[in-house]
Amino acid sequence: MSCSPFAHKLTTNYVPTIDEIAQISRLLVEPLDQLRRLDAEISRLQQSIDELTAKRQRLDEFITPHQALLSPIRRIPQEVLQEIFLRCLPTNHNSVMSCREAPLLLGRVCSLWRSLSMTMPALWSSIYISVPQPTTAAWEGVNIAVLTQAVTEWLSRSGTLPLSITLYHTTARTEEQPLVQYMVSLCSRWKHVDLSLSTFTYPLITSLTKEDVPLLESCSFRTPTLGLSATYDISFKNPPEVLQAHCLRRLLIPSFMVPLNIPNWSALAEVLVVQGSFVTLHGLRIDAALSVLRHCQSLVVCTLALTEANISVNELPVVTVPNLKTLALHGGHGMGSFLERLRLPALCNLELKVNSVSIETNPVPLYSFLSRVVALESFTLTFAYQTRETLTALIARLPDIAQLFINIRGGWSSPERDKALFDDEVLALLEARKDNPVLPRLKAIECRPSSVSPDALFSFIESRTTYSSRFGVNRLDRVSFELPEKGKDIFPALSEVVAEGTEVIITYEEKPPAPRWIFNPRGNLDRSVPRLSRASQLRV
Secondary structure (H helix, E strand, C coil): CCCCCHHHHHHCCCCCCCCHHHHHHHHHHHHHHHHHHHHHHHHHHHHHHHHHHHHHHHHHHHHHHHHHHHHHHHHHHHHHHHHHHCCCCCCCCCCCCCCCCCCCHHHHHHHHHHHHHCHHHHHEEEEECCCCEEEEEEEHHHHHHHHHHHHHHHHHHCCCCEEEEEECCCCCCCCCCCCHHHHHHHHHHEEEEEEECCCCCCCHCCCCCCCCCCCCCCCEEEECCCCCHHHHHHHCCCCCHHHCCCCCEEEEEEEECCCCCCCCCHHHCEEEECCCCCCCCCCEHHHHHHHHHHHHCCCCHHHHHHCCCCCHHHHHCCECCCCCCCEEEEEEEEHHHHHEEEEECCCCCCEEEECHHHHHHHHHHHHHHHHHHHCCCEEEEECCCHHHHHHHHHCCCCCCCCEEEEEEEECCHHHHHCCCCCHHHHHHCCCCCCCCCCCCCCEEEEEEECCCCCCHHHHHHHHHHCCCHHHHCCCCCCCEEECCCCCCCHHHHHHHHHCCEEEEEECCCCCCCCCCCCCCCCCCHHCCCCCHHHHHHHHH
């Protein structure tokens, strides 16, 4: 077979002659006979394999269920299994209504787990509900009813435990909303609630009194679809009385909904005042923000969206918050004046999100504030429309922090300029050196995006790790940079640094793919002038 006289004609279009056809037929007699014998042997062996496979399957069907009886999970005490179930719940949000996650997933393992999970109220005392955008009124009516029934069944398993609820229902068209009404009926058990509701359902919340929510500790109100007229009517004439709940310790509300006459501001440990709806994009006036802080002497965490007030800085009171450890400010003009009047002796974490050129035009109040927060450990800066000089001056004036996070949001008018702010020159300021190093206690740094080169980044990391003891600075624990494009690979040179415990993360800017021109040979064919058919041409 290996030396066929027709080898040079195989896989070609050659047409054999009559004599060659006879020769080829004689040549294939023995190979065809061998092929038939091999097929028969394979069939015999396959039959034996099938018989052995069936025998093995019968044995496996006997062994597997008996081995399952020996599984250690069966011997775990019910109390331990219940604790495992509780540890399966999410920690950074309320439980979602998904069969792929706990607690619903736990009931799909076996009947024992299902019966146990269904009788554990703690598994069902939190819920996250996001109502999708309805396509039609009929769709909304049918699906809201089904969803309400599912939520009712879920929370009915929670017994009498306090509830943690997140509800996003911003598309309701009327006050008659069974889902919101059901949630309000459970208000006496509210402990943590995060509500994003439409204008129509908001009155259901404002009708509640502080006596209706005796357990409420954390409350978040968002109104993303609130219209302008409703804004003024609701926020100033009828603020929710639930904000006066006796146990309230954490509060998140839009900036237009800040009633300064709440009696228990002093009990709040965390306050978040965010920007309002798409109609009221402004934040809280700085004079009102200072009033809030003046009332919140127990405050530990605070997030404020600020807007400028037409008032002299000297007319603003100096406010001291002795226990405030984390402060996040979002805004632009007016932020400097706000910081100038603050005294925060315990501040550890500071986040500034600047959306204008306020730092560049008047950086002195910020520099003065930074000189006063001697306990600061972490500083996060998100900004655009600044200059490299402003950034370098700010870094040079930072207190001796341990964590630095910089997020540069490209401005719409000059995104490339903004992305290039943090370059080799700025990074060189942070490079450890013998003569008075900047931020000697720095242990973590993150910047995205940046225009730093791989060589400059390697030099910085090396000075803060390999030579950290020589220069008298802390060794970096974490470094994360976003570079403009993939260039020189510095990871091989950093292998020893990584092996010694420093986490190095290098990502690259995701550039949108270049638009592709796709040729369509039938493009706009339906718009072209109709041509005469061949028959019509002949008649003409």
